[in-house]
Amino acid sequence: MTIFFYKVQDPYGCFSNFSLHSIDLQGQTWPTSEHYYQAQKYQGTPHQALCDKIRQASTPEAAAALGRNPLYTEQADWDVIKPEIMYAAVRTKFLTHPTIQAELLSTGDELIVENSPLDPYWGCGADGKGQNQLGKILMQVRQEIRQLIQTGAISV
Ligand SMILES: Nc1c(N[C@@H]2O[C@H](COP(=O)(O)O)[C@@H](O)[C@H]2O)[nH]c(=O)[nH]c1=O
Numbered sequence: 711m712t713i714f715f716y717k718v719q720d721p722y723g724c725f726s727n728f729s730l731h732s733i734d735l736q737g738q739t740w741p742t743s744e745h746y747y748q749a750q751k752y753q754g755t756p757h758q759a760l761c762d763k764i765r766q767a768s769t770p771e772a773a774a775a776l777g778r779n780p781l782y783t784e785q786a787d788w789d790v791i792k793p794e795i796m797y798a799a800v801r802t803k804f805l806t807h808p809t810i811q812a813e814l815l816s817t818g819d820e821l822i823v824e825n826s827p828l829d830p831y832w833g834c835g836a837d838g839k840g841q842n843q844l845g846k847i848l849m850q851v852r853q854e855i856r857q858l859i860q861t862g863a864i865s866v
Pocket residue numbers: 716717718726727728744747774777778824826829832844
């Protein structure tokens with residue numbers, strides 16, 4: 711049975727980047743994977759100062775609003791690198807927090823879909839036919855963690 715998620719307070723809400731699970735990446739602690747993802751848009755740009763501002767945003771919603779400000783231009787190759795940025799964030803999140811790692815593994819081989827009506831790239835979009843890139847990343851991370859457990863590289 712397909713697993714749909716979107717809002718943090720709904721079932722499987724911990725799969726959302728807005729869930730309150732911090733990650734350590736690039737020598738800093740990020741309150742959520744959304745904070746990390748949004749801040750990376752401005753690495754190496756004239757708006758570099760925004761990275762710290764986004765990291766310090768009080769909520770993931772505030773981080774996303776800062777990261778989506780149309781006044782600021784993302785780094786030039788953002789659309790090319792954003793999948794790997796997202797993969798690193800999601801991977802770190804589920805390696806860091808055992809409870810949500812167990813929840814991800816509990817989904818077995820089910821299809822995971824970000825049921826976002828607004829986002830046909832990371833989610834499935836309003837018509838359900840979007841790319842579901844975040845769901846795909848979650849399934850890849852699920853597979854990678856399973857392999858790490860099988861090889862003894864990490865333990866549960
Ligand atoms: N979950 C969720 C959203 N979806 C998330 O938004 C991010 C993409 O941002 P951008 O690349 O700026 O369009 C990505 O983490 C996607 O999963 N958006 C929201 O406004 N609220 C939410 O609860």
